[in-house]
Amino acid sequence: MSNLPEAENTPAAEDFTALSFKNVKFWYPESQAPAVNGVSFSVKKGEFVSVIGHNGSGKSTLARLICGLLEADEGSINVWGIELAGQKNLFEVRRHTGIVFQNPDNQMVASIVEDDVAFGPENLGVEREEIGRRIEQSLAAVGMSEYRHATPTRLSDGQKQRIAVAGVLAIRPDILILDESTAMLDPKGRREVIEVVRRLNREEGMTILLITHFMEEALLAERTIVMNRGEIVMQGTPQDIFENGEALLTYNLDLPEITRIADMLRSRGIDTPPCLRPEELAASISACAAARGLTSLSSPRVSPDEGAKSGDWDIDIRDLTFTYSAGSPFASQALKGIDLHIGEGEFFGIIGHTGSGKSTLIQHLNALIKLPQANKKYKPKKPAKGQNPPVMPRLTVGRYNLADKKCDFLSLRADVGMVFQYPEYQLFAESVFEDVAFGLKNFNKGLSPEEVKERVYAAVRAVGLDPAEICEKSPFDLSGGQKRRVAIAGVIVTRPKILILDEPAAGLDPLGKREIMELLHSLHSEWCKTVIIVSHDMDEIACNCTRACVVSEGRIFDCATPHDLFARYDELLSLGLDVPLTAKLCRILKEDGIDIDCDYTPQGFVSAVAAAFEGGERRA
Amino acid sequence: MLKDVTFGQYYPAQSFAHSLDPRLKILMLIAYIVALFVAKTFYGLALCALFVVAAVFISRVPFGSVLRSVKGILFLLIFTALLNLFLHTGEHLLVEWGIIHIYLEGVLFAVFLMFRLIFLVLGSALLTLTTTPVSLTDGLESLLKPLKYIKFPVHALALIMSIALRFIPTLMDETNRIISAQKARGADFETGNLVKRVKAIIPILIPLLISAFRRAEELGDAMDARCYTNSPNRTKYKKLVFGWRDAVAALVAALLIAGVVLFNVYAYDICPAIYSYVVML
Numbered sequence: 001m002s003n004l005p006e007a008e009n010t011p012a013a014e015d016f017t018a019l020s021f022k023n024v025k026f027w028y029p030e031s032q033a034p035a036v037n038g039v040s041f042s043v044k045k046g047e048f049v050s051v052i053g054h055n056g057s058g059k060s061t062l063a064r065l066i067c068g069l070l071e072a073d074e075g076s077i078n079v080w081g082i083e084l085a086g087q088k089n090l091f092e093v094r095r096h097t098g099i100v101f102q103n104p105d106n107q108m109v110a111s112i113v114e115d116d117v118a119f120g121p122e123n124l125g126v127e128r129e130e131i132g133r134r135i136e137q138s139l140a141a142v143g144m145s146e147y148r149h150a151t152p153t154r155l156s157d158g159q160k161q162r163i164a165v166a167g168v169l170a171i172r173p174d175i176l177i178l179d180e181s182t183a184m185l186d187p188k189g190r191r192e193v194i195e196v197v198r199r200l201n202r203e204e205g206m207t208i209l210l211i212t213h214f215m216e217e218a219l220l221a222e223r224t225i226v227m228n229r230g231e232i233v234m235q236g237t238p239q240d241i242f243e244n245g246e247a248l249l250t251y252n253l254d255l256p257e258i259t260r261i262a263d264m265l266r267s268r269g270i271d272t273p274p275c276l277r278p279e280e281l282a283a284s285i286s287a288c289a290a291a292r293g294l295t296s297l298s299s300p301r302v303s304p305d306e307g308a309k310s311g312d313w314d315i316d317i318r319d320l321t322f323t324y325s326a327g328s329p330f331a332s333q334a335l336k337g338i339d340l341h342i343g344e345g346e347f348f349g350i351i352g353h354t355g356s357g358k359s360t361l362i363q364h365l366n367a368l369i370k371l372p373q374a375n376k377k378y379k380p381k382k383p384a385k386g387q388n389p390p391v392m393p394r395l396t397v398g399r400y401n402l403a404d405k406k407c408d409f410l411s412l413r414a415d416v417g418m419v420f421q422y423p424e425y426q427l428f429a430e431s432v433f434e435d436v437a438f439g440l441k442n443f444n445k446g447l448s449p450e451e452v453k454e455r456v457y458a459a460v461r462a463v464g465l466d467p468a469e470i471c472e473k474s475p476f477d478l479s480g481g482q483k484r485r486v487a488i489a490g491v492i493v494t495r496p497k498i499l500i501l502d503e504p505a506a507g508l509d510p511l512g513k514r515e516i517m518e519l520l521h522s523l524h525s526e527w528c529k530t531v532i533i534v535s536h537d538m539d540e541i542a543c544n545c546t547r548a549c550v551v552s553e554g555r556i557f558d559c560a561t562p563h564d565l566f567a568r569y570d571e572l573l574s575l576g577l578d579v580p581l582t583a584k585l586c587r588i589l590k591e592d593g594i595d596i597d598c599d600y601t602p603q604g605f606v607s608a609v610a611a612a613f614e615g616g617e618r619r620a
Numbered sequence: 621m622l623k624d625v626t627f628g629q630y631y632p633a634q635s636f637a638h639s640l641d642p643r644l645k646i647l648m649l650i651a652y653i654v655a656l657f658v659a660k661t662f663y664g665l666a667l668c669a670l671f672v673v674a675a676v677f678i679s680r681v682p683f684g685s686v687l688r689s690v691k692g693i694l695f696l697l698i699f700t701a702l703l704n705l706f707l708h709t710g711e712h713l714l715v716e717w718g719i720i721h722i723y724l725e726g727v728l729f730a731v732f733l734m735f736r737l738i739f740l741v742l743g744s745a746l747l748t749l750t751t752t753p754v755s756l757t758d759g760l761e762s763l764l765k766p767l768k769y770i771k772f773p774v775h776a777l778a779l780i781m782s783i784a785l786r787f788i789p790t791l792m793d794e795t796n797r798i799i800s801a802q803k804a805r806g807a808d809f810e811t812g813n814l815v816k817r818v819k820a821i822i823p824i825l826i827p828l829l830i831s832a833f834r835r836a837e838e839l840g841d842a843m844d845a846r847c848y849t850n851s852p853n854r855t856k857y858k859k860l861v862f863g864w865r866d867a868v869a870a871l872v873a874a875l876l877i878a879g880v881v882l883f884n885v886y887a888y889d890i891c892p893a894i895y896s897y898v899v900m901l
Contacts, residue, residue, distance in 0.1 A: 067845045091847060099845045106838035109779070111754045111786045118857035120846040125853040132857065153789045164842075171846060368800050410806060418804040426801040428826035438823065442806030476830070490805060 016045040017078070018175050018207040019066065024075035026061060035061045037230035038075070045174070046205040048198075050218040050238070053227030054252040055480060055509045059211045062227070063179040066209070067097045080174050095124065098168030099177040102184055102507075104160035113139070113163055114148045120171040131170075138166040141204075142196045156354060158189020165196055175207045176200065183213060183507050186354045186536045187578040194220065213509050215242065215256040219276050226251060243274035254510030257539060257581050261602050268610040278581060282588035285609060289594060294616035298595035299608035302563050309546075311344030313497045313529050315365060318394040322360055322369065334360040336554035342547075344497075347524055348532045349541040349548030349562075351577065357554040358534050362500050364395060365532075366416040367402055367409045371395055374405055398497065414443040417496030417528070421503045423487030424480065432478075433471040436460060436490045443494050459493035460486070462527055464519055481512050485519070492527055499528040503535060513537075517544055542566060542580040542600040550577065563599045629685075631749045636865060637679035638750045642759030644866045645747055651873040652743045655880045656736055662898045663883040663890065665735055671876050672742050679750045689745035690738055697734055704730040724897075732900045757781045762860055776850055783839070791832060798827050 020042035027034045036058045043049050053059045064070040065077060068090045077084040080096040101107055110116040114135050121131045139145045142162040152160055161181055168176065178197060182190040194217055200206040210221060218224050219238045226234035226241060228251040234241055242248070245255045245263070255263075262272045262281055272284040289297055320338040325331050334357045342348050352358040363369045371393050372378055381390070395402040400412045420426065429435035436456045440447065447455075457467040463485040470478070475486055484504075492499060504520065505513040517540065524531045535541055541548050542562045549559035552575050558565055562580075566572070569579040569587055579587075582605040586596045598608035637645075652671065659665050676686050690697075710725025748756070761778035768774045799809070802823045809820050888895050 064841070069841050069844060091849070094845060094847045097845070099842075101838060101842055103835075103838060105790050106835045107842040108786060109783055109839070109843060111782070115754070115782075115858060119843075119848075122855050122857055123847040123849055125851075125855050127855060128857060128859060131855065135857070152786075167846065363800065366804055368803055410808075413804055413806055418801075420797060420801045420804070423801065425831055426798055426823075426827050428823045438802075438807075439805035442808070494806075 016081075017042050018045045018047070018080060019043040019209070020078045021062075021065075022076045022078075024065065024072045024077060026065060026070060026072050026074075028061075034073075034230050036065065036072075039230070039232055040075075041225060041232060041235065043175075043207060043209065045207055046201070047223065048201045048208045048210070048221045049223045049225060050210045050212060050221035051225045051227060052212060052215075052218050052253065054511060057227040057252075058230040059227045060179050061230075063099060063177050063209070063211055066093075066175075066177060067099050068093050095171060096174045097177060098171055098173035098175070099179060100161065100164050100168055100181040102180045104157050104164055104184065107164045107167070108152050108160070111151055111153075113144070113150050113152060116152065116163060117167045117170050120167060124171065134170045134172070135166075138169040139163075141169055141200065142166045143192075156189060157185050158192040161185060161189065161193050162196055165193065169200075173206075175209065177209045177211070179211050180213065182217065187538075188353060188576050190214070190217075215510070218242075226253070228252065239276060242276055252509075252511055254514060257602060261581070261585075261606060264602065264606040265609060268606060270609065270613060278584040279588060282585050282592070285585075285589060286592040286594060289613065289616070292613075292617065293620060294613065296593045296595075297612040297616045299597050299612040300615070302597050302599060302608075309343035309345050311529070313344040313398040314396075315340070315342040315398075315498070315530075316394070316396045317341070317364075319391050320361070320364060320371075320393040320395060322357075322364070324360075334554055338551075338554075338556055340549060340556060340559060342530065342532065344529050346530055346532075347521075347544055347546045348530065349545035350532065350534045350551060351536070351538070351541060351548055352534075352551035353576065356551045358551045359502060361551060362418070362502065362532070362534060364402070365397060365498070365500060366413045366418050367407070368418070370409075371403050373403050374407060376405065378405070410443065414439075414494040415497045417491040417494065417499045419488055419491050419499070419501040419504060421506055423491070424475075424483035427475040427483060427487060427490075430474060431472055432460070432475050432486050435475050435486065436471075436493050439490055440493045455493055455495075456489075459489040462492060462523065463489045464515075464522075465489070481508065481515070484508075484516070488519070492523060496528055498530040498532065499523060500532045501534065504533055505535070505537065505540065513540070520544070536578070538566070538578045538580040538583075542582065543602070550575070552577075561599070562601075563597075566600045629689075629745070629748050630752050631681045631685055633680045633750075635678060635680040635750070637675060637681075637746070639865060640750075640869055641860050641862055641866045642751050642755040643762050643860055644862070644869055645751055646756075646759050646763060648869060648873045649743055649747050651877055653740060655877045656740055656743075658877070658884065659736075659880045660884045660899055661887045662732065662900070663887060664880040665732065665739070667876065667879045667883065668739050669735070671872075672739055672746065675746055676742070679746060681746070681749045685749060686742055686745055689741050693737060693741055697737055700737065701730040701734050704733055728897060729900055753785045754782070757785060758858055758860060773850070775854065787835070790835075791828070794831055795824065795828055798824050 021039050024036055024039045025034050026036040039062065051059045051062065061070065065072055066079060068084055071086065079093045082089050082092050082096070084093050108116045109119050117135045117138055118131050121134050126134070135148065136145070139148055142165050144159065144162050144166060147155065147159065152163055155163070176197070182193050185193065197208060197210065198220060201208045210217060212218055219242070221238060224236065224238045224241045225232055226248070233251055234247060242256050242259060245259050248255060256276070258276060258278065258281060259274060262274055265272045265285070270285065270288050272281060272288065275281050275284065317338055317340040320335055321333070322335040323331055323333045338361060350358050350362065360369065364371070367374070373380070373392055392403065397412065397416060400407050427435050429438060433456055436459055437452055440452060440455055456471070460467040460471065465482065465485055475483060478486065501520070505516045508516060520531055520533065521544070533545070545562060547559065547561050548565055550557040550565065550572065557575065558568065566579055566583040569583045572579050580600050582598065582600045582602060585605065586598070589596055594612060596605065596608045596612060598604040652668065655664070656668050659668060676683060705722055705726050706720060708723060708726035708729045709721070710723035712724035713721060714724055714727065715722040757778060760781070761774060764774045764777070807820060807823055809817065812820070887899050
């Protein structure tokens with residue numbers, strides 16, 4: 001690090017090997033196949049390397065081997081010139097490596113930021129004044145200096161993760177490892193953390209090993225390593241790796257969206273070379289137009305929004321406000337007047353930052369949070385003289401009036417299924433069957449065992465699992481993806497008319513994400529009338545939702561079709577939200593005089609571009 | 621949202637009492653408790669009352685918040701008072717009704733004990749109201765330091781307390797989330813008999829335990845990776861510094877004990893006429 005004094009034993013040579021693996025193998029106890037199988041690679045000092053691979057490919061095991069949290073069964077690992085052998089050099093090696101894990105909550109030992117950052121140096125026996133300096137420098141490096149005396153639990157996840165990075169930096173490591181450190185963050189938090197990592201690499205020359213599921217993050221590295229089943233299967237510049245899309249598919253990885261769009265464009269006769277950044281792709285589309293002598297292209301307008309659908313199971317929300325800990329010094333207003341209509345049959349998206357109020361909003365829909373006037377003890381207040389009575393929120397879901405004390409809230413919850421974030425963490429029963437049957441038995445007390453069995457099996461089949469094979473297993477013996485499916489089955493088993501899912505794809509690898517979205521579409525067409533998803537992933541919203549709303553600071557910013565919503569990309573970006581890749585492309589193309597109007601799905605975008613080219617050629 | 625509420629009953633304010641060294645506050649509380657138990661007279665009790673009321677005033681914590689702590693021991697208070705009312709014998713019989721005899725001495729003694737308990741709770745509440753759990757932990761660790769010479773793992777104990785404090789809000793959040801999720805699946809925690817309600821806790825308890833173990837494992841890894849050792853060479857960043865305010869407060873605490881003892885010894889000389897109604901033990 002430039003502004004920090006170098007550790008005494010830091011070799012200065014530029015081509016110094018920071019890290020090397022030689023034919024390393026590792027088995028988890030009681031497993032047949034090795035988690036890491038004969039891996040060899042090396043990383044130079046100051047290099048920025050990204051590691052990608054499907055869930056279970058061994059990339060996290062790799063990280064744990066480097067800092068000696070796991071011990072290799074075969075082969076040798078050399079970290080900063082130190083041979084990692086058994087327990088001997090463990091402490092030495094850990095002084096040179098810092099690792100940031102996935103869950104920001106589970107890495108902090110203290111209730112005050114500076115105490116947590118001090119933990120590492122305290123362990124090393126650094127003297128007090130020096131610890132103070134390190135806290136200052138580390139917090140400055142992650143841009144969190146003003147939070148030195150704050151309580152971590154009150155920070156956003158992105159901020160917490162930056163504190164975790166600071167805690168690691170205070171050890172003065174030479175190699176920084178990020179083990180899916182951004183997987184649980186929203187796009188804003190992700191940008192914050194990645195920005196810090198890039199700066200450390202560029203300005204301080206820190207060696208970085210970034211393990212990630214996000215293609216955009218992997219791209220930032222100088223070199224990318226692809227892992228599959230414990231082996232390194234590809235290695236090279238991100239360009240080389242991601243342009244070789246076919247190979248990625250065979251390693252259970254998804255193609256980057258941009259590669260997919262470029263491929264589709266090529267098949268429509270628009271010759272775009274493989275590329276990785278939206279700017280490059282937009283530039284090559286423009287260049288293609290210019291080469292054909294086409295100027296000021298525009299695609300046919302998309303037909304206007306047909307408006308929200310309606311049916312027996314509409315959701316109507318009027319004037320919804322909600323304040324947490326009302327009347328206490330800690331009161332915070334989460335919802336500040338929400339008006340929203342979600343029609344029967346929609347695939348609806350809710351977008352917003354962590355803390356925007358979207359979780360509070362959806363918990364009203366199945367009365368986990370009740371309207372004030374629906375509480376048993378509620379008595380309407382007489383308005384003071386000369387004042388209008390306060391506006392009470394109204395909320396109806398199908399035939400249920402949630403403002404009514406006498407509303408049957410239990411059967412409402414059977415009709416409005418709610419899948420929380422990371423639903424697999426709520427599994428509890430001894431067998432999958434019992435867990436899935438839990439809700440069913442709560443809602444329908446009089447079912448015969450045969451009926452229960454029939455309906456549980458149907459639900460398990462609906463989430464794409466084989467009941468005969470899985471029902472008797474313990475839910476804790478399943479893989480991550482299977483657990484999530486079982487958890488979803490436990491909600492849809494009551495055949496809800498409306499299914500609400502909070503971040504259904506969170507924490508999954510790209511292929512897992514795609515499978516879950518496919519599952520939701522099949523549920524939408526065969527099982528439930530309306531599906532509502534809460535998501536940070538704009539591409540996910542654009543590709544799947546009929547309509548979506550953006551919640552920002554307790555208010556609805558906009559509620560429209562993806563076409564109308566994402567056309568306001570500049571405003572969305574200024575709210576700190578992301579926009580779909582296709583919207584980014586449209587935005588750049590517009591500056592080049594190519595006006596693309598589309599529904600912001602990749603297919604829609606490609607068709608619109610092709611149509612614009614055809615239109616231009618006809619005129620020419 | 622639970623996470624927005626500071627854990628414990630800490631009342632955030634800027635005051636002399638808040639800024640005192642936590643070690644001193646703990647020691648003062650001990651001194652105050654000793655004084656309460658050493659006091660044999662209403663004079664001594666009154667001195668303790670003066671001390672605690674002054675302390676509440678200085679701390680800028682509303683009296684209501686401090687008094688609320690008494691609510692928790694209301695049952696104990698009434699029980700103790702009644703017991704002494706009926707069992708304490710003396711010379712001045714006030715009420716005789718069947719087997720019930722109430723003496724004036726009994727009434728005075730019951731009142732004495734009640735106030736002793738109330739002041740005890742007020743003092744302890746004031747400590748937790750003006751000191752964050754974190755600095756309480758720091759103070760305890762520092763006070764227990766001498767124990768390390770008899771191989772008592774003071775540092776490990778402090779770390780355990782610190783981690784426990786750190787994870788209470790996180791686990792409370794998690795509990796709420798699990799409760800909501802199971803409620804959404806029709807779980808009912810509010811009705812039914814005791815057996816039914818205990819059974820209803822299982823779908824909350826098991827996921828919570830599993831999550832706590834998972835968190836513990838991840839935290840262990842994160843601590844290991846940050847070079848955690850339990851070696852004596854560990855240093856400590858946070859250092860508690862004793863300032864002039866602390867000296868003043870220590871002096872006041874010493875005066876309190878001295879005063880109480882003096883009242884015990886010279887109670888007769890102050891006013892011989894009421895001596896027997898003032899001295900309780």
